[in-house]
Amino acid sequence: MGWQLLLAFVVIAGAPGIMGVLGWLELRELASRQSRLINETIPIIAEVRGFAEESSRVVAMAPDLAAVTSDAVRRERAGFLFRQVDALRDRIRRYQRSGRPVPAPLSRSETEVRQGIARLDLLVQQRLATERAQRRLLGEGLAATTELLEIADTLAANAEVAASAGVASLYDTWNQREALTQTLDKLIEVDLFQLGQMFELRAHVAEIALLLNRIGETRDRHDLERLRHDLVARLGIVTRRLAMVPDRSRAERAMALLGAITPATASPPGTGDFPETTARLIALDDQVGAAQAELRDAALHLDTEAAALADSIVTRTTAAAEAAQRAIRNTLIVSSAGSLLALMISAGVVWFYVRGKITRRLDALAARMDGLLAGDLQAQVVPRGHDEIAGMEQAVEVFRLQALENRELAAERDRNLAELRRHREELRQLVDEQTQRLRGEVAAHAAARDRAEAADRAKSQFLAMMSHEIRTPMNGVLGLLHGLMQEDLPVPTRDRVVAALASGEGLMGLLNTLLDDAKSSGGEIQLRPAPFDPAALAQETAMLMAPSVEEKGLWLRIEAAPCGWLTGDAARLRQVLFNLLANAIRFTDRGGVTLRLRCEPRGDMAGLVIEVADTGKGIAAQAQDRIFGLFEQEDAETARRYGGTGLGLAISRRLAEAMGGSLTVESAPGRGATFRLAVTLPRAEAPAPAPAPQAGRALDLLVVEDHAVNRMVLDGYLARMGHRFEMVGCAEEALARLDGRRFDAVLMDVNLPGMSGIEATRAIRARPDGRGLPVIGISAHVQPEEIAACHAAGMDRVLSKPLAPADLDRALRELAPGSALAPALADLPPQRVADLARLYLSGMDRDIAAIEQALARGDTDAAARAAHRLRGASGNFALPDLVAALAAFEAGLKDGPAAAKPLWRAARDLAASGAALLETELAALEAQPSGAVKT
Numbered sequence: 001m002g003w004q005l006l007l008a009f010v011v012i013a014g015a016p017g018i019m020g021v022l023g024w025l026e027l028r029e030l031a032s033r034q035s036r037l038i039n040e041t042i043p044i045i046a047e048v049r050g051f052a053e054e055s056s057r058v059v060a061m062a063p064d065l066a067a068v069t070s071d072a073v074r075r076e077r078a079g080f081l082f083r084q085v086d087a088l089r090d091r092i093r094r095y096q097r098s099g100r101p102v103p104a105p106l107s108r109s110e111t112e113v114r115q116g117i118a119r120l121d122l123l124v125q126q127r128l129a130t131e132r133a134q135r136r137l138l139g140e141g142l143a144a145t146t147e148l149l150e151i152a153d154t155l156a157a158n159a160e161v162a163a164s165a166g167v168a169s170l171y172d173t174w175n176q177r178e179a180l181t182q183t184l185d186k187l188i189e190v191d192l193f194q195l196g197q198m199f200e201l202r203a204h205v206a207e208i209a210l211l212l213n214r215i216g217e218t219r220d221r222h223d224l225e226r227l228r229h230d231l232v233a234r235l236g237i238v239t240r241r242l243a244m245v246p247d248r249s250r251a252e253r254a255m256a257l258l259g260a261i262t263p264a265t266a267s268p269p270g271t272g273d274f275p276e277t278t279a280r281l282i283a284l285d286d287q288v289g290a291a292q293a294e295l296r297d298a299a300l301h302l303d304t305e306a307a308a309l310a311d312s313i314v315t316r317t318t319a320a321a322e323a324a325q326r327a328i329r330n331t332l333i334v335s336s337a338g339s340l341l342a343l344m345i346s347a348g349v350v351w352f353y354v355r356g357k358i359t360r361r362l363d364a365l366a367a368r369m370d371g372l373l374a375g376d377l378q379a380q381v382v383p384r385g386h387d388e389i390a391g392m393e394q395a396v397e398v399f400r401l402q403a404l405e406n407r408e409l410a411a412e413r414d415r416n417l418a419e420l421r422r423h424r425e426e427l428r429q430l431v432d433e434q435t436q437r438l439r440g441e442v443a444a445h446a447a448a449r450d451r452a453e454a455a456d457r458a459k460s461q462f463l464a465m466m467s468h469e470i471r472t473p474m475n476g477v478l479g480l481l482h483g484l485m486q487e488d489l490p491v492p493t494r495d496r497v498v499a500a501l502a503s504g505e506g507l508m509g510l511l512n513t514l515l516d517d518a519k520s521s522g523g524e525i526q527l528r529p530a531p532f533d534p535a536a537l538a539q540e541t542a543m544l545m546a547p548s549v550e551e552k553g554l555w556l557r558i559e560a561a562p563c564g565w566l567t568g569d570a571a572r573l574r575q576v577l578f579n580l581l582a583n584a585i586r587f588t589d590r591g592g593v594t595l596r597l598r599c600e601p602r603g604d605m606a607g608l609v610i611e612v613a614d615t616g617k618g619i620a621a622q623a624q625d626r627i628f629g630l631f632e633q634e635d636a637e638t639a640r641r642y643g644g645t646g647l648g649l650a651i652s653r654r655l656a657e658a659m660g661g662s663l664t665v666e667s668a669p670g671r672g673a674t675f676r677l678a679v680t681l682p683r684a685e686a687p688a689p690a691p692a693p694q695a696g697r698a699l700d701l702l703v704v705e706d707h708a709v710n711r712m713v714l715d716g717y718l719a720r721m722g723h724r725f726e727m728v729g730c731a732e733e734a735l736a737r738l739d740g741r742r743f744d745a746v747l748m749d750v751n752l753p754g755m756s757g758i759e760a761t762r763a764i765r766a767r768p769d770g771r772g773l774p775v776i777g778i779s780a781h782v783q784p785e786e787i788a789a790c791h792a793a794g795m796d797r798v799l800s801k802p803l804a805p806a807d808l809d810r811a812l813r814e815l816a817p818g819s820a821l822a823p824a825l826a827d828l829p830p831q832r833v834a835d836l837a838r839l840y841l842s843g844m845d846r847d848i849a850a851i852e853q854a855l856a857r858g859d860t861d862a863a864a865r866a867a868h869r870l871r872g873a874s875g876n877f878a879l880p881d882l883v884a885a886l887a888a889f890e891a892g893l894k895d896g897p898a899a900a901k902p903l904w905r906a907a908r909d910l911a912a913s914g915a916a917l918l919e920t921e922l923a924a925l926e927a928q929p930s931g932a933v934k935t
Contacts, residue, residue: 109302116295127284145209152202159195525658531684532570555592563599579648584614591615613674619667699744701725731760750779765794
């Protein structure tokens with residue numbers, strides 16, 4: 001069958017091949033003519049397209065040449081344009097060498113474009129030079145005006161000092177009518193007039209600087225001439241004002257500076273002043289624009305000529321292409337007829353041979369294979385003949401026999417799978433039983449974990465309770481000691497109070513540390529580094545131990561070299577030093593104890609070494625390592641005789657290691673012992689001294705505190721601060737008091753009987769009048785989560801117990817702004833402050849009326865003078881918002897009344913509120929018994 005199929009395929013494929021050869025012979029001549037057409041026309045079209053591209057680049061780049069801002073860019077752009085024109089010239093020459101005539105207008109356009117580029121390049125070069133000259137003259141003029149402004153500021157400051165001296169002298173002559181009159185005459189006729197002239201001089205100098213900038217920015221001849229006249233007028237005014245200046249050295253310097261920026265009275269060609277340079281620059285801009293337009297027109301004309309040449313070439317090319325198209329059409333007709341004949345021959349071969357001997361037998365074989373696929377395995381397949389299809393029929397019969405055998409194997413597999421499922425079900429039951437047992441064990445572990453977590457929560461609650469119970473009495477103790485420090489005590493008693501206060505604060509630091517360490521789940525020591533003075537720390541700790549030393553009749557020496565300030569945990573160091581001194585005193589019966597402190601420089605760090613040496617009984621060598629263990633002492637006799645728990649040295653060494661240092665001992669029996677603490681700490685800057693408190697207004701406070709001692713402490717603190725307050729013992733009573741009157745702030749104890757301070761704060765915030773009421777919490781619970789709960793309830797600040805008066809005063813000052821009269825009261829007696837405030841209030845009304853009248857007339861100068869006068873007077877009081885608003889209004893007047901009116905409305909409202917505040921504080925000042933003031 002192979003040779004039969006090969007013959008059929010030769011017939012089917014040979015007929016189209018013969019027709020293809022005949023078509024190829026026909027198209028060969030056509031392709032030759034088409035190649036000649038392409039070789040002749042495409043290079044010509046490419047050259048003409050090059051004309052258009054080069055002329056388009058010239059048109060596109062001409063504006064860039066006119067807009068350059070530096071000579072380097074100008075040379076680059078001009079060179080690019082000249083290279084484009086050279087390329088055009090080369091294309092014209094190549095076109096001529098091809099034997100075709102070049103239109104004369106095309107050559108003339110190329111010459112015009114080259115001349116236009118050269119002219120535009122020259123004009124741009126002149127304009128860049130003129131711009132540099134203009135910037136130089138503008139810089140010189142602005143430098144001169146800057147120095148003139150400095151001279152004007154100096155003259156204005158001198159005049160203002162003279163006026164201020166005149167005003168100050170009014171107080172000295174207040175009761176001398178004739179002297180007061182003479183002083184007022186001099187102040188009004190000389191000092192204030194001279195001050196106004198200097199302010200006007202400074203304003204005109206500033207305006208001259210603005211005029212110079214505007215002259216440099218303008219590009220209009222009429223605006224330039226107007227600005228020139230305005231500059232000459234301003235310079236004339238400044239010249240006249242300088243003639244009246246008493247300080248002739250500054251006046252002569254100012255006149256010299258004016259000469260540098262004064263334009264010439266006429267503008268002949270070649271003058272070098274700033275306005276004339278700007279005029280030349282405007283003229284050059286016009287010339288550059290004209291040259292750019294001429295260049296663009298020449299390039300467009302060149303583009304038009306190139307387009308005309310291209311049209312003629314395209315016309316010739318089109319005619320040749322139409323002839324080629326007719327030849328192609330004839331060839332297609334012949335090829336189509338031959339292809340149809342070849343198709344008919346191929347169809348006859350396929351129908352009579354391929355279908356009769358191949359496809360019909362294959363269809364029957366496919367139908368039998370579909371039956372096998374559907375499961376019909378009974379009908380036998382019998383091969384017919386000895387060709388390839390007969391072999392396929394024999395293979396299908398083999399497949400049928402294999403399928404019968406596979407069916408039997410499948411039945412056996414199903415039986416095996418059923419047995420496997422039974423075994424798997426038994427295994428699943430075993431797994432379920434094991435899983436049930438494991439779930440019981442997991443539940444037992446979960447119950448144990450819940451019990452452990454409950455124990456941990458109980459420990460946390462106990463620590464919170466202990467923190468509150470310890471801090472509450474310590475707050476009372478430290479508060480009463482702070483109160484005693486404010487009283488007039490004898491020197492010995494004051495020293496004892498100072499020692500007791502230092503002991504209490506040290507004890508509080510130790511308690512805080514112990515509570516924090518106990519609450520830490522990991523048992524790690526948390527350090528709180530801060531700047532501290534090691535020498536002062538040693539002195540304070542030694543002062544605390546002085547009573548114990550005196551009681552045993554020992555001496556205590558302190559050898560502390562100045563170390564400067566270091567950064568470290570002072571509370572931990574104090575704890576270690578306290579333990580070492582206590583041990584030294586306990587084990588010393590005769591002699592005394594020496595405390596040595598020194599620092600070893602180590603770059604930005606310092607090696608701090610503290611030694612505590614005693615003359616006691618000493619420590620045996622074999623016990624020197626053991627005494628640093630928990631609950632360990634040298635021997636049983638030592639524990640019986642001297643007592644102690646054996647924890648102090650263990651805790652001290654642990655603290656030393658946590659700080660990155662070491663704690664060692666050197667001793668021998670009968671020779672005493674020396675404990676050495678060595679630690680490396682960063683150096684720190686000494687903190688700035690705390691600012692002196694400023695006078696603030698007295699507040700009406702509601703104090704909520706249930707503990708009697710704490711109420712006594714708060715009573716002393718608030719009374720010394722000058723605040724008015726009411727005290728209640730529970731939150732319910734506090735809410736009832738808030739219904740009856742208005743308070744400035746509430747001091748709220750967090751832990752109260754009944755309703756807690758947090759619940760009371762939420763109730764206050766829920767009231768319409770309680771959203772803006774400041775609430776300061778006071779709590780012995782100072783853990784972060786507890787403070788966060790207080791803030792979430794609405795408390796503005798949270799102060800910790802024991803309460804320090806400085807912290808309370810700082811918190812109240814942040815809530816209560818300082819008095820408006822405070823700056824004046826700091827320098828003057830109340831009587832003089834009241835007179836000054838009354839004078840200011842009366843003058844404010846006059847100044848406000850003068851400003852509004854000036855704005856109605858459109859007189860910005862008069863409004864600026866009145867606003868400046870009111871701003872200067874307001875600076876004597878704590879009215880910063882009003883001073884800033886008046887300054888903004890003065891600046892806005894420079895832009896005209898329309899721009900300044902909105903600023904004036906804001907300043908007027910602030911003036912009204914400031915006047916109301918001063919009236920209120922004046923009434924309170926005059927009502928004070930010790931400071932009665934006449935108005």
